[in-house]
Amino acid sequence: MPQPSIVILTGAGLSAESGLATFRDKGGIWSKYDYRDVATPQGFAKNPKLVHEFYNMRRRDHAAVKPNAAHLALARLEREHAGNVVIVTQNIDALHEAAGSKNLIHMHGELLKALCQHCGSTHAWTEDLSLFTQCPRCGSDGGMRPDVVWFGERPYHMGEIGKALSACDLFVSIGTSGHVYPAAGFVAEASAYGAHTVELNLEPSEGASYFAECIHGPATEVVPSFVERLLGGT
Ligand code: NAD
Numbered sequence: 001m002p003q004p005s006i007v008i009l010t011g012a013g014l015s016a017e018s019g020l021a022t023f024r025d026k027g028g029i030w031s032k033y034d035y036r037d038v039a040t041p042q043g044f045a046k047n048p049k050l051v052h053e054f055y056n057m058r059r060r061d062h063a064a065v066k067p068n069a070a071h072l073a074l075a076r077l078e079r080e081h082a083g084n085v086v087i088v089t090q091n092i093d094a095l096h097e098a099a100g101s102k103n104l105i106h107m108h109g110e111l112l113k114a115l116c117q118h119c120g121s122t123h124a125w126t127e128d129l130s131l132f133t134q135c136p137r138c139g140s141d142g143g144m145r146p147d148v149v150w151f152g153e154r155p156y157h158m159g160e161i162g163k164a165l166s167a168c169d170l171f172v173s174i175g176t177s178g179h180v181y182p183a184a185g186f187v188a189e190a191s192a193y194g195a196h197t198v199e200l201n202l203e204p205s206e207g208a209s210y211f212a213e214c215i216h217g218p219a220t221e222v223v224p225s226f227v228e229r230l231l232g233g234t
Helices: 012-016 041-046 048-062 069-080 095-099 158-167 183-192 219-230
Strands: 006-010 085-089 104-106 109-116 122-124 144-148 170-174 196-201 213-216
Touching: 006 069, 006 183, 012 069, 012 219, 041 048, 048 109, 048 144, 069 085, 069 095, 069 219, 085 158, 104 158, 158 183, 170 183, 170 219, 183 196, 196 219, 213 219
Parallel strands: 006 085, 006 170, 085 104, 170 196, 196 213
Antiparallel strands: 109 122, 109 144
């Protein structure tokens, strides 16, 4: 009997209890910054210094955070479940990999990577970026940017994600408000292919009614107990 194939979509709520701010919650990142200024190609063209400062701050904050019980439970699920488990994350932090997850797709890019707009190369990056940062490959300056997907840009790995959604038996969405497409549409896609769909979130998300099952509570509580249930523990 083949083991169920699982796709897990994660969002900012998963990392909230590690100390990283979410976007749309009260006090979240978009209550302090206008996303058009710091998370669009137009914002970067208009004021690259501000955009670099925004991501430099987030990169520095990231150095102090650790994966929480929910990240660890998902890594355990991948290790112990006999079928395929893939995590598709909207998060640009590196907490899934720090927890030990391997089969991971960063659809919105990665905070700890830089992209050269001149030659297209990407580089592991933990330092600040500025207008004067030189590309380690082509040597030009003025073109380095965080390797993150901004509003108006196409998310990464959409072909691979589409294949995983069409083949999954279970789709689980964790800590995401369901506002940002295409990720917000994955539940309908997985459901149309016959998957069981589950939302794990602090509160009902924008798309809660699309899920067959919803469990609400903090990720560090609901995710470990859901993983325990899947692995047959309780
Ligand atoms: P969000 O802030 O919109 O939603 C977070 C969700 O997590 C909320 O529904 C909230 O109720 C829930 N939550 C909060 N604390 C929780 C906890 N402890 N446990 C469980 N759930 C909790 O974040 P999102 O849905 O991830 O936003 C979608 C994406 O928009 C982001 O991941 C981000 O990638 C993205 N975006 C960001 C940029 C950028 O900054 N460059 C650019 C484009 C898109």
